[in-house]
Amino acid sequence: MAPTRSRNAVPEQLGFDGMPERLFVCTPSKLGAYADCPRRYRYSYVDRPTPPKGPPWAHNSLGASVHTALKNWFALPPDRRVPGALPTLLKSTWVREGYRDVDQERASYRQALQWLETYVATLDPQEEPLGVERVVATKTAVLAFNGRADRIDSRMGPSGTEAVIVDYKTGRSGLDADDARGSQALALYAYAAQRVFRRPCHRVELHHLPSGTVAAHEHTEESLARQLRRAEDTARDIMTAERAVADGADPDTEFPTAPGALCSWCDFRRVCPAGQESVAREPWTAVEHLGT
Numbered sequence: 001m002a003p004t005r006s007r008n009a010v011p012e013q014l015g016f017d018g019m020p021e022r023l024f025v026c027t028p029s030k031l032g033a034y035a036d037c038p039r040r041y042r043y044s045y046v047d048r049p050t051p052p053k054g055p056p057w058a059h060n061s062l063g064a065s066v067h068t069a070l071k072n073w074f075a076l077p078p079d080r081r082v083p084g085a086l087p088t089l090l091k092s093t094w095v096r097e098g099y100r101d102v103d104q105e106r107a108s109y110r111q112a113l114q115w116l117e118t119y120v121a122t123l124d125p126q127e128e129p130l131g132v133e134r135v136v137a138t139k140t141a142v143l144a145f146n147g148r149a150d151r152i153d154s155r156m157g158p159s160g161t162e163a164v165i166v167d168y169k170t171g172r173s174g175l176d177a178d179d180a181r182g183s184q185a186l187a188l189y190a191y192a193a194q195r196v197f198r199r200p201c202h203r204v205e206l207h208h209l210p211s212g213t214v215a216a217h218e219h220t221e222e223s224l225a226r227q228l229r230r231a232e233d234t235a236r237d238i239m240t241a242e243r244a245v246a247d248g249a250d251p252d253t254e255f256p257t258a259p260g261a262l263c264s265w266c267d268f269r270r271v272c273p274a275g276q277e278s279v280a281r282e283p284w285t286a287v288e289h290l291g292t
């Protein structure tokens, strides 16, 4: 239900001249890019033409291939959701970019298939999720959020059927409850899913396919609101920086670099002055451990 407003309160969305202020349209990756590094945000979303990116990463190809295979798994009728369907699903949308050579690509395919076989063995083929790669969207006084959740399950909770946010992970390192608790993206999906599906959504889960583990967190209304406030703060910071640049401020000052471990994996490492100081990685470095 919408919060009640005092009759005399100034609606937050109205500017000084009574015209509605523009909402900041965002996705979790847009907010995450700025939180990680304002300069990376600028290269991705402000500078036009977009500065040249480095070559595609094999680990991104691997992640995308596994995500699409799982999406297409749920598109099958329940009686065809059998492990034998997986090789075709994975092959038909396999992304080939970034691997060192065909041998490494094959080893990665075999590993991905094994992850998928282990993972689908934990699923009930008869169970239909509420949504698969489902876009959920919501608005606040500051931002218009939309994001594509990997999966939204319908499960029985203490007060009836609830929506549960599921996010697949294929990275090398395992994840724990702190990762699920701290993920702003998952919290925003949960906040939006509550409104889209008109049912509670507090539980968020990271399903790490390489280790077969699930890291979960139960949000409260307060913790969801806290994550939303943080997202709004980020949105305000971005809008302030963008306005300053439009008014003639130095873009390098408004969107400073935030050098760190991420630089080696940043698409803009080659064009960024701070990135050039970081260790260069091959596009396939993160999949080298997968049996080659």
Ligand code: SF4
Pocket: 037, 038, 039, 040, 043, 257, 258, 259, 260, 262, 263, 264, 266, 267, 268, 269, 272, 273, 274, 275, 276
């Ligand atoms: S290389 Fe590092 S500092 Fe430069 S944009 Fe990327 S993450 Fe930011």
